[in-house]
Amino acid sequence: MKMKLAVLPGDGIGPEVMDAAIRVLKTVLDNYGHEAVFENALIGGAAIDEAGTPLPEETLDICRRSDAILLGAVGGPKWDHNPASLRPEKGLLGIRKEMGLFANLRPVKAYAPLLNASPLKRERVENVDLVIVRELTGGLYFGRPSERRGPDGNEVIDTLAYTREEIERIIEKAFQLAQIRRKKLASVDKANVLESSRMWREIAEETAKKYPDVEVSHMLVDSTSMQLIANPGQFDVIVTENMFGDILSDEASVITGSLGMLPSASLRSDRFGMYEPVHGSAPDIAGQGKANPLGTVLSAALMLRYSFGLEKEAAAIEKAVDDVLQDGYCTGDLQVKNGKVVSTHELTDKLIEKLNNSEARPRILQ
Numbered sequence: 210m211k212m213k214l215a216v217l218p219g220d221g222i223g224p225e226v227m228d229a230a231i232r233v234l235k236t237v238l239d240n241y242g243h244e245a246v247f248e249n250a251l252i253g254g255a256a257i258d259e260a261g262t263p264l265p266e267e268t269l270d271i272c273r274r275s276d277a278i279l280l281g282a283v284g285g286p287k288w289d290h291n292p293a294s295l296r297p298e299k300g301l302l303g304i305r306k307e308m309g310l311f312a313n314l315r316p317v318k319a320y321a322p323l324l325n326a327s328p329l330k331r332e333r334v335e336n337v338d339l340v341i342v343r344e345l346t347g348g349l350y351f352g353r354p355s356e357r358r359g360p361d362g363n364e365v366i367d368t369l370a371y372t373r374e375e376i377e378r379i380i381e382k383a384f385q386l387a388q389i390r391r392k393k394l395a396s397v398d399k400a401n402v403l404e405s406s407r408m409w410r411e412i413a414e415e416t417a418k419k420y421p422d423v424e425v426s427h428m429l430v431d432s433t434s435m436q437l438i439a440n441p442g443q444f445d446v447i448v449t450e451n452m453f454g455d456i457l458s459d460e461a462s463v464i465t466g467s468l469g470m471l472p473s474a475s476l477r478s479d480r481f482g483m484y485e486p487v488h489g490s491a492p493d494i495a496g497q498g499k500a501n502p503l504g505t506v507l508s509a510a511l512m513l514r515y516s517f518g519l520e521k522e523a524a525a526i527e528k529a530v531d532d533v534l535q536d537g538y539c540t541g542d543l544q545v546k547n548g549k550v551v552s553t554h555e556l557t558d559k560l561i562e563k564l565n566n567s568e569a570r571p572r573i574l575q
């Protein structure tokens with residue numbers, strides 16, 4: 210397969226973790242006989258410094274002519290006092306909007322060597338392997354009409370608006386994802402109070418008829434937030450609207466206790482997607498070789514799976530991550546018992562070694 214990839218390293222540790230992900234990606238693509246063209250582009254603070262805007266038109270052009278985007282992270286103290294239009298985060302929101310990315314996927318998976326880092330008891334987290342699918346373009350954060358204050362300043366209004374089409378496309382995406390996973394979908398709403406949630410539930414019920422092999426449950430968001438802590442292992446795919454998803458995905462991200470490990474994908478209805486780690490630009494450790502590259506590496510694996518349908522290749526990367534952690538190699542942010550703390554570059558070398566020695570490597574190449 211041939212693929213064109215837009216690479217947006219961004220700020221802080223972004224370039225370091227991106228370098229690691231590209232090295233891993235090149236290894237796996239080479240091993241399986243695929244070709245990729247990588248085009249680098251500016252975003253965030255780096256783009257403000259060089260081009261005077263967090264999302265230059267040239268970056269958008271490169272993204273538009275690519276099959277998928279890999280992004281590092283944006284932001285840092287250097288730009289914290291910039292006016293709103295010149296904040297690095299504007300680049301992120303802008304690219305999601307311009308590329309029509311409406312579904313944010315955050316997988317959360319427990320890795321045996323990291324279970325001690327979880328704030329939850331080991332037996333509660335050891336089977337966790339879930340994905341939260343969050344709607345990204347509607348709801349309270351994009352109120353229509355937009356939020357406003359009454360004339361005396363003592364009344365405020367935020368509107369929660371959704372169209373049928375916006376709900377249908379995200380629910381459809383979640384069913385498709387459940388179908389290639391363990392075929393369980395929890396649709397999360399607040400249908401006992403909100404009209405938007407009642408429409409959400411109706412659409413989820415209608416869509417379920419097209420996916421009889423997927424077991425669907427409808428859950429209220431308050432109860433879901435309790436269940437995520439009490440029994441996270443019960444979940445496979447969770448789908449929900451923008452604000453509920455924002456809160457639940459942050460809650461879920463601490464279950465496994467390691468921010469640096471978490472990947473994410475932002476998708477639209479076709480196969481195009483943007484893939485990035487959940488963490489930020491970590492300015493406190495930038496340029497020191499301490500950054501954990503695994504969230505970005507695992508984001509590259511998600512890209513192979515969702516944008517290119519390369520399941521074996523994605524699984525090979527995920528297995529390499531598992532194996533390297535099992536061998537005790539980690540970066541300083543991970544609490545691996547008796548772990549050997551190595552640099553970003555060294556951990557990447559270990560991943561590449563695993564990929565090149567793996568039994569899962571295609572036989573013709575061994």
Ligand SMILES: NC(=O)c1ccc[n+]([C@@H]2O[C@H](COP(=O)([O-])OP(=O)(O)OC[C@H]3O[C@@H](n4cnc5c(N)ncnc54)[C@H](O)[C@@H]3O)[C@@H](O)[C@H]2O)c1
Pocket residue numbers: 222226281282283284285286298301468469485486487488489490491492493494499500501502504540542
């Ligand atoms: N998607 C994004 O690009 C994104 C997301 C969140 C925050 N940010 C931006 O990043 C900057 C820093 O934000 P923050 O400090 O709140 O969050 P952060 O995720 O950058 O860092 C939080 C803590 O986790 C550590 N950490 C994060 N990722 C790590 C990794 N891969 N390896 C090792 N340690 C890691 C950091 O050193 C820090 O101590 C801000 O400018 C913020 O706006 C960007």
